[in-house]
Amino acid sequence: MKIPKTSNRFCPKCGKHTAVKISLVSSGHVRGSLKRGGKARMKMRGLGVGKGNHGKYSRKPVGQWKKKVKTTKKTNLMYTCKVCGKSTIQKQGMRVGKVVIEEKGASK
Ligand SMILES: [Zn+2]
Numbered sequence: 001m002k003i004p005k006t007s008n009r010f011c012p013k014c015g016k017h018t019a020v021k022i023s024l025v026s027s028g029h030v031r032g033s034l035k036r037g038g039k040a041r042m043k044m045r046g047l048g049v050g051k052g053n054h055g056k057y058s059r060k061p062v063g064q065w066k067k068k069v070k071t072t073k074k075t076n077l078m079y080t081c082k083v084c085g086k087s088t089i090q091k092q093g094m095r096v097g098k099v100v101i102e103e104k105g106a107s108k
Pocket of ligand 1: 012018086
């Protein structure tokens with residue numbers, strides 16, 4: 001999908017529509033998060049450490065091949081206001097195979 005480099009969008013800081021610069025940012029997984037059932041969290045709670053069988057904590061994790069279903073990824077765009085310089089992130093990404101950011105004037 002082709003996306004223009006600049007566009008006019010609402011800026012929450014300026015309170016009106018301004019020219020914004022569009023850039024692609026990585027989807028950003030949370031690093032070192034202690035989610036429920038996560039390996040790091042379970043270790044902190046004393047589960048799955050030490051000797052012997054610990055049931056589900058002793059089992060191998062499910063391979064990536066088993067989880068992989070979707071062939072496309074959601075876009076994660078960043079809009080930087082050209083007036084105040086504040087950046088806002090895209091709220092809901094679109095599922096596309098490939099993102100190409102083009103110069104202004106090119107169609108979507
Ligand atoms: Zn602004």
